[in-house]
Amino acid sequence: MSCFKFMSCLFKLLLIVSPIVLFALFYQKTINCPLPALQRTYNHMPNVSYQQKSCSCPSRSLNLISFVNKDKFSAIAMRRAEEYEKYLKRKKSVLNQLLFAPSNSPLQYPIQGFIVIPLQKSLIPGLGVNGVQSQNYSVTLSVSSGVLAVESLQEKGKVKGQGEKVLSISASSLQSLNALLGQVSYRSTVYSIKSGDLVHFTFGQHEAIFPVVIRQPTVPVLYDPGEDINSQVTVTTKTFLRYPEVNELIRSIRKFYKDIKIIIADDGFEQQKLNGSMIEQYFMPPAQGWFAGRNLAVSQVTTKYFLWVDDDFMFTDKTKIEKFVEIMESMPELDVVAGSVGTNKFSHTLIYEEGDEEGGCLTRVKGTYQPIPGIPNCFFASVVINFFLARTDAVRKVGFDPLLKRVGHSEFFMDGLGELLAAICPEINIGHQSKKRNDKYKKFRKPPKTDTNGKLYQHFFKNHLKCMKW
Numbered sequence: 001m002s003c004f005k006f007m008s009c010l011f012k013l014l015l016i017v018s019p020i021v022l023f024a025l026f027y028q029k030t031i032n033c034p035l036p037a038l039q040r041t042y043n044h045m046p047n048v049s050y051q052q053k054s055c056s057c058p059s060r061s062l063n064l065i066s067f068v069n070k071d072k073f074s075a076i077a078m079r080r081a082e083e084y085e086k087y088l089k090r091k092k093s094v095l096n097q098l099l100f101a102p103s104n105s106p107l108q109y110p111i112q113g114f115i116v117i118p119l120q121k122s123l124i125p126g127l128g129v130n131g132v133q134s135q136n137y138s139v140t141l142s143v144s145s146g147v148l149a150v151e152s153l154q155e156k157g158k159v160k161g162q163g164e165k166v167l168s169i170s171a172s173s174l175q176s177l178n179a180l181l182g183q184v185s186y187r188s189t190v191y192s193i194k195s196g197d198l199v200h201f202t203f204g205q206h207e208a209i210f211p212v213v214i215r216q217p218t219v220p221v222l223y224d225p226g227e228d229i230n231s232q233v234t235v236t237t238k239t240f241l242r243y244p245e246v247n248e249l250i251r252s253i254r255k256f257y258k259d260i261k262i263i264i265a266d267d268g269f270e271q272q273k274l275n276g277s278m279i280e281q282y283f284m285p286p287a288q289g290w291f292a293g294r295n296l297a298v299s300q301v302t303t304k305y306f307l308w309v310d311d312d313f314m315f316t317d318k319t320k321i322e323k324f325v326e327i328m329e330s331m332p333e334l335d336v337v338a339g340s341v342g343t344n345k346f347s348h349t350l351i352y353e354e355g356d357e358e359g360g361c362l363t364r365v366k367g368t369y370q371p372i373p374g375i376p377n378c379f380f381a382s383v384v385i386n387f388f389l390a391r392t393d394a395v396r397k398v399g400f401d402p403l404l405k406r407v408g409h410s411e412f413f414m415d416g417l418g419e420l421l422a423a424i425c426p427e428i429n430i431g432h433q434s435k436k437r438n439d440k441y442k443k444f445r446k447p448p449k450t451d452t453n454g455k456l457y458q459h460f461f462k463n464h465l466k467c468m469k470w
Contacts, residue, residue: 064456100211115185147165158176237310246264250262265282267284292402295402337424338423339426359465362463369382387430442465
């Protein structure tokens, strides 16, 4: 079917189908009719089941589908759909299911906090039936990812389904029934480090559902803060063809912090050794890019925190690393705290809608969410400037995508959205060196259009976005 005929058919169906078709027309016009291929891709994948609602692209947002190779669109869309389905399987949990507490119910059960270790038996706390009278008291409990049992059972005739998914208990009195319910245990039967189960609890016409959190305990990873700032923080940077600038940065650091460790990732073409104590310089293959260098630098940090700076920054008397640490220590939930660079107080919030099979919608909005309670002149944000203190272990879990060589900054915070709690405290400041003439660096400073287009394609595939407004 030609593109023109397809669009004509859609227009005729518009009044009887849905306003959603308008979105289809938009995609048809933009990328030469790939939407039917995209829809056929999902229709021919029986294991893919999307329940999310479509998100609406803001006005003047980028349509990311237009950055996909048109000749390979169907194959790319198929791979994207398959990867997204696997992602959903990793992320989905019965614990996300919406549950309602029944009104006027005699059933008592734990509504939160029942956590079990995989494959280990645990008594279910708080089970009971209250305030009812009957000649025969019977309850049923059922699960899907484990088995139930009554421990220390004396009268086996009162219990059916020991060690099975469905357990029935009967007793001649409410007191006896509650005594048996107090001995009910749950054990998961499928090993999983982070999942859950739902227990269905029934008594006559009354039914309740409550969650079981199945979680493998984690081993703590702690950093010894030592006795001073030098054992708490490592300064990290990435340099490329800017040795005068990075040497000036080092001199400014040493003016205020003589013994703090500095880690430098260097992917220049004509590499030079940087001299000085407590400096670790790691040479990379040339032009590997900014995010690859960030990964390398952060991978070598052994302190609780690292301070990220660009190689052309300059420490001043307002560059107080101790203040950063004080803020982080006072609020352990924080992962990243930024300052300001000169007069630049760059910060944004990210608004993300998951969307459906076509992808999500992402909008970056200048500003912050709200002030941090108890910490003056500090604000929660999603994206902050390149001068920040971060928890080493938290950032390593997110990482920096090495595909982004010359275009990328907000992309790190996009990948960390929902994982990293970020803030900006503009009163902590660092200087920006005056620009020096550097023709070699200038040649590589501005990325070609192919880099930008490649980044936008990655947002389509890797981040499963259909549009974004930047």
